[in-house]
Amino acid sequence: MSRQSLMLAIPLVIVLGVFVGLVTAQAIRADDSNPNASAATTTTTLRPVSTSTIPTTFLKPVAATPEANTLNSGLRLPDWQCELQPLNDMSAESQRTFVESGLQCLERIWLPALRDANIVGTVPPVKLVLVENDQPACNNHKTASPTEVAFYCANTVYWPVADESRKDLGAKDWDLYLFLLMHEYGHHVQELTGLSRVADHRQQDAGVDSPTGLLLSRRVELQAQCLAGMAMAAAEQGGALSARKVGHIIDDESNMVEEEVHGSSASNYRWTQAGYRDRATTACNTWTAAPDEVN
Template identity: 35%
Template sequence: MLSRGNGDEYDTPAAYPAVLGTNWGNTVESPDDSGDRPAWAPPAEAPREQRSTVRTTVVLFAVFMTLVLVAAAFVVGGLKQSKADPVQTRQPTLSPSSTVVTSVTPPTSRAEVPTRKHEAAANPLVAPGVTLPKVTCELPKLGGTKDGLEAFHTALIPCLERAWHPALSQVGEPRIPVAINVHDVKDTACGPSPPPDEAMGFYCSEGATIFLPLPRQLENGGPDLLTQLFLLGHEYGHHVQEQSGILRKYHALYRAADGDQPKILELSRRFELQADCFSAMFLANAAGRGSIGAGMVSQLRQSTFEDSDTHGSSKNAALWQKRGLTAKDTSACNTFAAPAKEVS
């Protein structure tokens, strides 16, 4: 940021009175020829020397003030030029084969940065009337290779942003860039990675990163389209929770549970089932356009999941997916306001 300084104003030196012909306080009268006193004579030389000194002082002061004015002009001009230059934001440096970062234009000033509402059930994002627009996703053909998966993820993230950013903007929530890491890392900023048999992908709010380890995606003959759409939609759903403040509230509620396992597990199910609902809602608004066929909705409805203490029963997973697919607005995904039986 550039700070603007105010240059001092310098006034032109005031005019000085003429000193020639002045006896510095003594009134000069006509010569007296009466003989009582000597005839008038010119003043002594001392006043002339004093007048010369004054002239020199005035000249030197004028030169000094001129130099000061010139210097001030350079300073003010430099400040104006600096203010006119654009402020550039540094962009992240990417490793060609490791991390894909989607760019979001940052706000131009701190005053324009929205504040996240750290609420869950009462979060504005899941209030009635907040809708997702219809989006068209142009995606490359999904292949069972590293390059094919990276190209697919790189194209799908901007489509997810186009679906969710209008909803976040509608309620004054910030838009935070998200990164994708495809390495099978052992540790993240959020702690150890879950084992492969528990998660094909996961999200870390520290650094807003979706982890999609390629070895896990390429197992069992490679990924299929619906799995990738729903998986990335689910993990991006966690990123939506982060952007809206729901995730921060979830962390606060988790700490408040103080080790109470039944409460912690119920919170986890509310959290994960909401991400399922968000993913289904995105798919419903993208299906039938571009690269996502309308049949994806039918396939998702027919999908089944195993019961999970942390992600919910198969029955409730199907319930929240259906709500996301048929939702008129985001309030259909307010799992934190649902009765306990719907998040078991």
């Protein structure tokens, strides 16, 4: 090939390369948006209330350790300015409406805090599933039953419609259900900041049921409890929760069943109060707390 022919061919190759790249990227996006790309699950998808304009290149890197995670850097929540749909009864539909509106309100108060940490661009939709013998796409939870406690897994809040642990409660106790939702959303925030992934790896290395693994689990759970305390304070300041309802929640949290995974009643009360009192994530750093503070 002559030098002149080569010079003419190079731009053509570049143009073809760009074209192929654009077609490939479009195909990938089309595949990502395909609802049949993953296992079918009946869900309600909640879209983020606002969209971040922060380029991904400016997002802060996730800290390698929970102790130094962005979540411990003093994020603060604004007052709750969101209408919460009432829990009229304990029917599945009423629970669905209540939980959906609760998640939307929680996104509204957490998005500004996450934006301050330059991580709002990573906020995914939150899927709500009212479990009817469903199977979650999660490594540490084999099956889900309508009678078990709500839990967070793989960007999904699983909300059983007939939680046996709260069978004596009714719609009048909507504040306790809201706090439970605040706790689960706390796990969502841990996931967004990358803290959950590092903690999970540590637990797997130590052994989930080993003393070290259980201590790590309590650090995760009690931090989520503290983040829920922050959300509770924001809801009270915004008028969504009365002082009487806040007192009801705190009393309930101080009478939890003692267990090795979620911690003692005293620890749950302590960390709930820490988030409620300080309303900043620095108060929720369970990762540098002494073991007797997360027992």
